[in-house]
Amino acid sequence: MSKLPVAVIGAGRLGLACAEGLIDETELGLAGVVRRPGSLAPLPGRLQRFPVASHVRELEGVRAALVCVPADAVLGVARELLQARIPVVECAAFEGKALAAHHAALHEAADNHRVAAVVGAGWDPGVLPLLRGAFEMLIPRGHTALHRHPGLHLHHSAAVAAVRGVKGALAGDYRGDQGELQHYVYVELERGAELAQVQAAIAADPLFAGEVTQVFEVEHLSELEEGNGLGVVLERRGSAAHGPHQSLLLEARFDANTFSARVMLDAARKLPGLRRGAHRYTVGL
Structure with a gap:
């Protein structure tokens, strides 16, 4: 069975934890890591053999993306990916009305572009x-x-x-x-x-x-x-x-980043079976 090629957006601690986790996945594969144009140095350790890009369009065959950027940048990054018809998983830490508004905005974008998104797929929220x-x-x-x-x-x-x-x-x-x-x-x-x-x-x-x-x-x-x-x-x-x-x-x-990465990978495995729109993460998604 072929692996689902997944891009990691962001190379901070969460992004690197997600990328490391993807190496050992049986259902998912690491298509590459997207990071800021001024930070395109090779990735550490086992990640060195994977491509690094300044934009997801520079990576080949991406079928899903894990959004690992600061919370205030998640919505813009996720919308751009959804517009490109790339399903996304994110774990931005919002609560209450802010979380509801964030979910609604991503649901609208995912539904309009006929793809799936999973929100709050981390330790907390998650x-x-x-x-x-x-x-x-x-x-x-x-x-x-x-x-x-x-x-x-x-x-x-x-x-x-x-x-x-x-x-x-x-x-x-x-x-x-x-x-x-x-x-x-x-x-x-x-x-x-x-x-x-x-x-x-x-x-x-x-x-x-x-x-x-x-x-x-x-x-x-x-x-x-x-x-x-x-x-x-x-x-x-x-x-x-x-x-x-x-x-x-x-x-x-x-380690919160390790746990959040594992949750994001769990959500990514479910993406192919989800209907279009945004879904809040649950264990039985």
């Missing part, structure tokens, strides 16, 4: 709102809290490492939207240790008492020390009047 919606569907009555801690600096915690059952620990502090101090503690446990008991011991420690403290188990602290990506904690606590009090907790550490 997957994160879907996860939040799933949490709220599963627990209809309750409160949702979302904590982001990009670039959270982690340090070794002697106090936590001294807790029975803890092999090693890293901790970081983060100020919430209201200025409240929150602690994130990552522990590597000794064999046979119970996370619940360790969490209780940490919560009772005067260093953390009375403050929001999230404790998470990791397999190897060394992997966490090497990472410098995005951190997210999504929590949904039920408030039903009857029955058990349910809760859901998602803790994630990842």
Whole structure:
């Protein structure tokens, strides 16, 4: 089966992540990367053998495009591609009315030129709102809290490492939207240790008492020390009047560009089967 030739528009961190991902795809192929005329230097690493152009028309056989430019430039770039009858995928970070207006403009352009477009195909917007919606569907009555801690600096915690059952620990502090101090503690446990008991011991420690403290188990602290990506904690606590009090907790550490690139590739695989017009990204698109 022949691969769908895909152009990547933009050579920033997201664009390079998309291009790298396309190399390993079985259904999609990298047709080339479009970047600013003054930045046509060869691409790094494995990407060196692929063409670099200042405009998509300079690339051969492009059947789809991943728009990886700053949010304020996405609409203009996407419209030009749609006018050329090239289906697009984008992940511009708009919310509320701005997102609705952006979607409407791209839908009009895609519909007029009889091609498909996928909007919001990234981490946020994209997957994160879907996860939040799933949490709220599963627990209809309750409160949702979302904590982001990009670039959270982690340090070794002697106090936590001294807790029975803890092999090693890293901790970081983060100020919430209201200025409240929150602690994130990552522990590597000794064999046979119970996370619940360790969490209780940490919560009772005067260093953390009375403050929001999230404790998470990791397999190897060394992997966490090497990472410098995005951190997210999504929590949904039920408030039903009857029955058990349910809760859901998602803790994630990842590189946002890598995740967004994977979502954009997933959307690109679906493009050939989509009707004309713009479609908001969902996992089952």
